[in-house]
Amino acid sequence: MDQEKKQKALKILSDHRDSKLLTQLSSCVHCGLCAESCHYYLAFREDKYIPARKVELVTSIWRRYNTFAGKHFPGLMGAHELDDLMAEELTDQLFGACSLCNRCVPHCSIGVDIAYLVRTGRAMLSEMGMVPATLQATVNAALETGNNMAIPEDEFTDTIEWMEEELTDEFGDNGPFIPLNQPGKHVLYTLNPREPKFFPLSIAAMARIFYAAGESWTLSTRMYDVTNYAFFSCNREDAAIIAQRLVDEVKAMGAARCVLAECGHGSRAFRWEAPNYLGQPFPFETLTNVELMLEYLEQGRIKVDPSKNPGVFTLHDPCNLVRSGGIIEPQRKILKASVGQFVEMTPNRADNYCCGGGGGQLAMSEYNERRMKIAEIKADQIRKTGASVVVTPCHNCVDQLMQINAWYKLNVQVKTLAEVVSDALIFD
């Protein structure tokens, strides 16, 4: 093992500027209550998948190098060297067997922030250059090209113009319906790169909503990417670079509000984590388009007709937005107003199960088999609702749900919230 990299990894565990790390590292009482909360443990029923076991990997290394007893009596203290074998196990369990969904945290008897410790372990692996290749490739694409799918700017603009034409066909020459690079607008909107690359109808859907609301808004062709995969690789420097770009773009465009597209981790990484990465609050307001759509409805800026969305709809709660972000009721209020019949999954809200694609799992081909196996819980949840449409305000969840749909033969449609609202819009 490269000693220099090892020392960099161990330094993360010795960083006590924030007392949170020290507290979390020494708090687990091994009660095992977290086991039944974890979809990996429920799917495989093997001890290694218990969240406390994943935490123990990290804390055992911490004890070995940071406590008197661990340094001198490692065998007695369950303290472990950070060696090649340990690094491999860390990679397999922290990257390959955790979707950072946080469901174990509220189920912990003493409130250990288990996912935070998993992220700490991932950060150590990132220092050692051991982030799974597929996940690192997505981070690198963002760092090198400005968006995580490496879309060239002219191809992005071409796609937006295509959607602009579709909207012009619908509404006449009242555009631009998707304003590009216009400074001084109230809202700078963002996108998940999979929208322009493969699924642009959600861009048109949001543009219809903005048009109906009479919003002053723009997209930037330079920086529109709402994602931050360095939140998953847990490399704080990379995460700060990516977040800083969006902060700079909102400032350069002079927008009062930065509105985040339907992206669970992107919302969390930018709105709640980035001020910490960057060490300062943002000089503008940041909100998700979920909150914005509810604001439009409540202020009467848009009107919807639920009969335009017939059938039974259910809702999947993205972990980062709901359990971690606390945005729980807006999407429900919006759906109840916009669809014929809405049924909840069980469990739901902050106790909902992850789709299985979170924490970077969707990007990591290395662990595909596990990802589809843990998704059986979600498939069962969906099946029991009897719904024909599953709505979720997260593009990452959408893709995982599309795969679950095919894999488990659910025969449902998967939609973003903006697509559902757009379908229900009434224009006076």
Place this chain on the structure above:
Amino acid sequence: MVKMEIDGRVFEVDGDGFLTDPSVWNDEVATLFARYDGITEMNEHHWAVVRIIRQNFEEKGMAPMVRVICKETGLKLKEIYELFPLGPARGACRVAGLPKPDGCV
């Protein structure tokens, strides 16, 4: 690396079932991969989509925007999604023998 067997043929693929070596791809591979996804017969529209994806990959080293697929094939977006129920990335790009695109797909 994973080995995937379809109709007695064995392919080296990544964990998501994308070909490890895009150069071993040919029409027969496309047909077999499509069948694995439940597309029992590749019609002319399936082929048109696969050909343009393949051409873009060979020229630019990446999957095309769905915009390019629609423009070059004359198909509507809705039709693309119906032809490949797993979508342009996990559906069509996989059948076209590309590596898995990065990002939320």
